Amino acid sequence: xxxxxxxxxxxxxxxxxxxxxxxxxxxxxxxxxxxxxxxxxxxxxxxxxxxxxxxxxxxxxxxxxxxxxxxxxxxxxxxxxxxxxxxxxxxxxxxxxxxxxxxxxxxxxxxxxxxxxxxxxxxxxxxxxxxxxxxxxxxxxxxxxxxxxxxxxxxxxxxxxxxxxxxxxxxxxxxxxxxxxxxxxxxxxxxxxxxxxxxxxxxxxxxxxxxxxxxxxxxxxxxxxxxxxxxxxxxxxxxxxxxxxxxxxxxxxxxxxxxxxxxxxxxxxxxxxxxxxxxxxxxxxxxxxxxxxxxxxxx
Amino acid sequence: xxxxxxxxxxxxxxxxxxxxxxxxxxxxxxxxxxxxxxxxxxxxxxxxxxxxxxxxxxxxxxxxxxxxxxxxxxxxxxxxxxxxxxxxxxxxxxxxxxxxxxxxxxxxxxxxxxxxxxxxxxxxxxxxxxxxxxxxxxxxxxxxxxxxxxxxxxxxxxxxxxxxxxxxxxxxxxxxxxxxxxxxxxxxxxxxxxxxxxxxxxxxxxxxxxxxxxxxxxxxxxxxxxxxxxxxxxxxxxxxxxxxxxxxxxx
Numbered sequence: 001x002x003x004x005x006x007x008x009x010x011x012x013x014x015x016x017x018x019x020x021x022x023x024x025x026x027x028x029x030x031x032x033x034x035x036x037x038x039x040x041x042x043x044x045x046x047x048x049x050x051x052x053x054x055x056x057x058x059x060x061x062x063x064x065x066x067x068x069x070x071x072x073x074x075x076x077x078x079x080x081x082x083x084x085x086x087x088x089x090x091x092x093x094x095x096x097x098x099x100x101x102x103x104x105x106x107x108x109x110x111x112x113x114x115x116x117x118x119x120x121x122x123x124x125x126x127x128x129x130x131x132x133x134x135x136x137x138x139x140x141x142x143x144x145x146x147x148x149x150x151x152x153x154x155x156x157x158x159x160x161x162x163x164x165x166x167x168x169x170x171x172x173x174x175x176x177x178x179x180x181x182x183x184x185x186x187x188x189x190x191x192x193x194x195x196x197x198x199x200x201x202x203x204x205x206x207x208x209x210x211x212x213x214x215x216x217x218x219x220x221x222x223x224x225x226x227x228x229x230x231x232x233x234x235x236x237x238x239x240x241x242x243x244x245x246x247x248x249x250x251x252x253x254x255x256x257x258x259x260x261x262x263x264x265x266x267x268x269x270x271x272x273x274x275x276x277x278x279x280x281x282x283x284x285x286x287x288x289x290x291x292x293x294x295x296x297x298x299x
Numbered sequence: 300x301x302x303x304x305x306x307x308x309x310x311x312x313x314x315x316x317x318x319x320x321x322x323x324x325x326x327x328x329x330x331x332x333x334x335x336x337x338x339x340x341x342x343x344x345x346x347x348x349x350x351x352x353x354x355x356x357x358x359x360x361x362x363x364x365x366x367x368x369x370x371x372x373x374x375x376x377x378x379x380x381x382x383x384x385x386x387x388x389x390x391x392x393x394x395x396x397x398x399x400x401x402x403x404x405x406x407x408x409x410x411x412x413x414x415x416x417x418x419x420x421x422x423x424x425x426x427x428x429x430x431x432x433x434x435x436x437x438x439x440x441x442x443x444x445x446x447x448x449x450x451x452x453x454x455x456x457x458x459x460x461x462x463x464x465x466x467x468x469x470x471x472x473x474x475x476x477x478x479x480x481x482x483x484x485x486x487x488x489x490x491x492x493x494x495x496x497x498x499x500x501x502x503x504x505x506x507x508x509x510x511x512x513x514x515x516x517x518x519x520x521x522x523x524x525x526x527x528x529x530x531x532x533x534x535x536x537x538x539x540x541x542x543x544x545x546x547x548x549x550x
Binding site: 017019020021022023024025026027028030031034035038039042043045046047049050051052053054055056057058059061062063066067068069070071072075076079084085087088089090096099100102103104106107108109110111112113114115116117121125257260261264268298 | 337360366414420425436466476481483487496546548
């Protein structure tokens with residue numbers, strides 16, 4: 001009897017109370033100490049580094065480059081690659097709404113309260129983050145025409161052709177705007193039932209008059225629409241989908257939580273990359289430059 | 300004759316202790332002594348206006364630093380620090396384009412510890428944004444947004460936006476080239492919004508470009524409007540952490 005009772009005590013589930021600690025002192029002291037440490041760190045930082053103060057504001061003297069506060073430089077970076085309405089407003093709004101909606105989509109309560117709660121969570125986070133940092137960097141290099149400059153320099157450097165130019169036939173691949181300016185849109189046309197489609201790609205009549213004051217809805221400038229809206233948006237939607245499909249193929253994705261982990265990590269990667277590029281790699285005229293070559297001119 | 304019982308003589312330490320902590324004034328502020336029994340410790344948390352945001356007991360895993368890295372608490376601490384330094388800065392600052400820049404210069408050169416005060420406010424603001432972002436990542440990667448905490452995650456997203464807006468409105472106030480052009484670039488982005496872009500930009504700036512009206516609007520939002528709104532959302536945020544059963548942990 002005694003041994004059975006002892007066994008029962010030993011195997012009973014731990015009561016909540018036993019795995020709890022008192023807020024005073026266990027938590028209150030941790031909070032106090034972390035607050036003290038942060039106060040000291042910030043005091044030391046403030047004693048050593050002064051907050052910047054430039055000349056008095058002058059609406060007639062524009063600094064080049066002009067930059068938003070650092071936490072909006074990711075949006076300013078997007079602005080260089082697509083229609084301003086997408087970059088400055090629509091994309092961040094959709095991103096925030098999607099982030100806020102995560103818990104309404106991933107409702108499974110499994111794995112809460114644990115770091116990286118699913119089997120492949122660690123891999124998904126690392127893959128999502130690194131892949132998105134790499135892809136974002138490549139896209140920025142492409143739209144900054146760095147691949148053109150690098151190819152020209154390398155071929156000139158080998159001495160085979162000392163005044164090598166990026167071939168005109170590849171003008172469409174110079175950067176995103178190349179899709180607009182590097183394709184002979186005037187000579188592209190085809191005929192359906194006697195009608196020539198489209199005589200003017202830059203003014204395709206849409207027949208939605210009066211809906212808006214934006215002229216592009218009346219007459220669509222297709223090449224500009226393609227390079228400034230269609231391709232950027234397709235990229236922003238398509239790449240996450242590709243990421244998910246790829247990780248599904250690898251067998252890493254099983255639940256909605258897995259998808260959320262992958263996409264959120266990829267988002268962090270994009271957020272960080274665009275912020276860093278916007279902060280440290282954009283010089284005059286928002287050209288890509290290494291940080292040590294960036295000088296602010298006042299014009 | 301019966302002997303009179305005397306209390307043992309108190310040592311000097313004890314006398315000093317009594318003098319300091321058992322006097323009428325001290326006990327009117329702190330009704331009890333140091334809480335050194337579990338019961339009194341729980342009461343200390345539950346009955347103190349500042350501490351009663353906490354539960355009296357929490358799960359063992361939640362005091363592990365690596366579970367939260369204190370990120371949410373530190374974000375709140377930055378807010379408190381920013382309030383204190385911000386109030387002090389308001390003593391020296393007038394939000395008019397004639398005086399704003401000059402006031403900052405004088406703060407840095409003529410006010411004792413003025414430069415330090417401004418630096419603290421600036422770096423704390425940056426730290427708050429970084430801490431809020433990291434806190435959001437912590438909550439995401441620990442799956443702490445899952446039911447029943449869905450709505451508190453949404454409140455958190457709103458708090459993140461408000462943090463950015465607070466920082467952005469404060470950015471204009473020094474009225475230097477950095478401030479002026481950063482806000483010009485930022486509000487131009489707002490202006491590119493479809494449909495209501497120009498209207499929103501006009502509402503924000505009180506005009507078509509950054510000028511005196513924009514300065515007073517940003518100032519008012521920065522020192523009273525947004526802090527009030529964010530305080531309400533923070534109250535809801537913290538309250539719901541309690542209501543939803545504290546920090547998330549495995550079921």
